[in-house]
Amino acid sequence: MTALEILLLLFLVFCALAAVLTRHLVASVIIFMSYSSVMAILWLLLESPDLAITEAAVGAGVTSLLFFLALRKINGLKGVDEDEK
Amino acid sequence: MKNDPSKGGWFERFMHWAEGEDPGQDQESADDPARAEFIEYLEYLDAHEHMEFGAYRLMRYRERTAKGMPPQEMTGHSGHGGGAVVTRRSFPVKGRRPGTLRTMVRLYRILSVGVAGVLAATLLSVALSMPGFGDPEAPGMNQVAGRYLEDGVEETGAVNAVAGMILDYRAFDTFGESTVLFAAAMSTVLLLRSEKRKREREEPGDLILIRMGQIILPAVMMFGIYVVVNGHLSPGGGFSGGTVLGCGLILSGLVLGREEMEHLLPPRRLTGLTVGCLLAYGLMKGYSFFTGANHVGWDVPRGTPGNMFSAGFILPLNLCVGVIVACTMYTFYTLFTDREG
Amino acid sequence: MAELVIQQRFYIGAILLFSIGLATLFLHPNLIKKIIGLNLMDTSVFLFLAAMGYVDGGSAPIIVHGGEQVYINPVPGGLVLTGIVVAVSTTALFLALTCRLYRRYNSLNLDIILMKAKGEKEKKND
Numbered sequence: 001m002t003a004l005e006i007l008l009l010l011f012l013v014f015c016a017l018a019a020v021l022t023r024h025l026v027a028s029v030i031i032f033m034s035y036s037s038v039m040a041i042l043w044l045l046l047e048s049p050d051l052a053i054t055e056a057a058v059g060a061g062v063t064s065l066l067f068f069l070a071l072r073k074i075n076g077l078k079g080v081d082e083d084e085k
Numbered sequence: 086m087k088n089d090p091s092k093g094g095w096f097e098r099f100m101h102w103a104e105g106e107d108p109g110q111d112q113e114s115a116d117d118p119a120r121a122e123f124i125e126y127l128e129y130l131d132a133h134e135h136m137e138f139g140a141y142r143l144m145r146y147r148e149r150t151a152k153g154m155p156p157q158e159m160t161g162h163s164g165h166g167g168g169a170v171v172t173r174r175s176f177p178v179k180g181r182r183p184g185t186l187r188t189m190v191r192l193y194r195i196l197s198v199g200v201a202g203v204l205a206a207t208l209l210s211v212a213l214s215m216p217g218f219g220d221p222e223a224p225g226m227n228q229v230a231g232r233y234l235e236d237g238v239e240e241t242g243a244v245n246a247v248a249g250m251i252l253d254y255r256a257f258d259t260f261g262e263s264t265v266l267f268a269a270a271m272s273t274v275l276l277l278r279s280e281k282r283k284r285e286r287e288e289p290g291d292l293i294l295i296r297m298g299q300i301i302l303p304a305v306m307m308f309g310i311y312v313v314v315n316g317h318l319s320p321g322g323g324f325s326g327g328t329v330l331g332c333g334l335i336l337s338g339l340v341l342g343r344e345e346m347e348h349l350l351p352p353r354r355l356t357g358l359t360v361g362c363l364l365a366y367g368l369m370k371g372y373s374f375f376t377g378a379n380h381v382g383w384d385v386p387r388g389t390p391g392n393m394f395s396a397g398f399i400l401p402l403n404l405c406v407g408v409i410v411a412c413t414m415y416t417f418y419t420l421f422t423d424r425e426g
Numbered sequence: 427m428a429e430l431v432i433q434q435r436f437y438i439g440a441i442l443l444f445s446i447g448l449a450t451l452f453l454h455p456n457l458i459k460k461i462i463g464l465n466l467m468d469t470s471v472f473l474f475l476a477a478m479g480y481v482d483g484g485s486a487p488i489i490v491h492g493g494e495q496v497y498i499n500p501v502p503g504g505l506v507l508t509g510i511v512v513a514v515s516t517t518a519l520f521l522a523l524t525c526r527l528y529r530r531y532n533s534l535n536l537d538i539i540l541m542k543a544k545g546e547k548e549k550k551n552d
Binding site: 200210220229238259322 | 429431433436438441445447449452463465477478479480481482486487488490494501502503507508511515516518521522523525526
């Protein structure tokens with residue numbers, strides 16, 4: 001179990017770095033969705049099923065949906081935003 | 086002075102370009118120091134491939150046509166046709182002067198990474214000397230947690246210790262959190278409300294979405310109601326079930342289309358439901374405030390733990406919280422799909 | 427030292443995620459990236475809090491009668507449960523603000539928005 005937890009934590013850090021360093025905004029939000037799903041599995045390994053249900057419904061559901069809707073409202077779904085870093 | 090940009094500094098020049106009034110004005114004062122710093126700022130933006138939608142591209146286009154250069158420079162990063170990248174070579178570089186603006190920005194970046202690094206290093210060195218993870222003798226496992234776990238079933242009647250804690254021992258905190266949800270929803274309504282009623286009529290989804298929605302939607306709603314109602318017996322409760330119900334409502338909004346959902350849940354009814362459930366929560370849990378710590382002799386009947394109708398007020402409170410959370414999520418969805426701005 | 431790191435793995439992971447989120451908040455001028463950074467900070471703090479309630483060999487705090495069972499600490503889990511839903515509503519509020527800012531200034535870049543706002547204020551003061 002410890003090895004699984006360490007693997008999932010490393011995947012979380014990797015997902016966070018990838019979501020931050022991507023230039024494409026839609027790709028960034030999709031990576032954030034997978035970050036939330038892995039976080040839900042971690043809650044389950046910490047023996048808190050309430051938190052797992054809530055995080056799965058909230059992170060990969062409502063938050064990502066709101067991001068996509070906001071991006072559509074500002075017409076940012078197709079463009080590639082190029083930042084400094 | 087308002088309409089005469091040649092007397093102002095570089096900032097007025099920028100605003101002048103952004104409004105797009107007179108693109109050919111800069112040819113006169115070529116060695117104005119304000120203009121030099123403005124050119125340096127543009128160079129900085131170019132060198133870091135700085136791009137945003139709209140005004141900056143318009144400004145660059147006007148400036149470049151004023152100079153007589155070709156209006157568009159495409160490099161390999163064209164993306165989906167919307168990403169014209171301006172590189173350093175397309176702009177006439179007047180020598181490499183290290184201006185103050187560039188060093189300030191570089192200093193800001195180094196400092197911000199430095200601050201985050203110092204914070205991380207400090208916290209990591211503390212985390213290595215914290216009480217161990219999973220230690221049963223940890224200071225967090227004190228007599229409060231012991232009381233909740235041992236006497237929780239008799240005093241609250243709830244088998245789920247977390248639900249018993251947040252809806253009976255610490256129900257006032259949950260009331261505050263529900264109020265925060267309500268405040269955020271109302272602020273979003275204030276920000277994104279469209280008064281002109283000029284919304285694009287959203288059609289219902291296409292065939293695959295409708296068919297799959299007809300299969301999945303009843304299951305999602307049933308699961309949401311199950312999680313809410315069984316909050317005191319199994320993992321779940323108001324918050325978890327409320328978000329699942331909210332997702333179900335959003336899915337039905339996508340499947341049925343905007344018109345049908347407006348018949349079912351107009352915005353006034355949503356707000357009325359939220360406010361009503363919040364008030365009901367306050368009144369129900371306020372009986373402790375009205376009657377004092379010993380509840381004036383009349384105690385809420387607790388029932389046998391394990392039944393559905395037990396645990397005093399926890400079942401109605403779970404229902405109230407579930408409805409509040411579901412309506413808040415659906416309100417956010419309706420506000421963001423207005424397609425007006 | 428290595429086994430200390432392995433034992434405190436959750437705390438170290440949460441601190442790394444928090445510092446990544448904080449650096450994102452500072453460095454990117456794009457508003458959507460800033461909101462993603464704020465969400466990273468939120469969820470990392472929830473991970474830290476809930477990991478403090480774990481007890482070795484404990485099970486979920488659903489109390490069944492009979493038998494000596496070790497349960498985890500229910501107090502941090504209750505705090506995080508409401509925190510997750512509040513984080514969603516603050517994210518929605520930030521996104522609404524971003525939409526209004528875009529409608530007004532036509533940009534998602536914070537530097538350009540600040541410059542335009544300063545220019546408008548200076549124009550108004552003239």
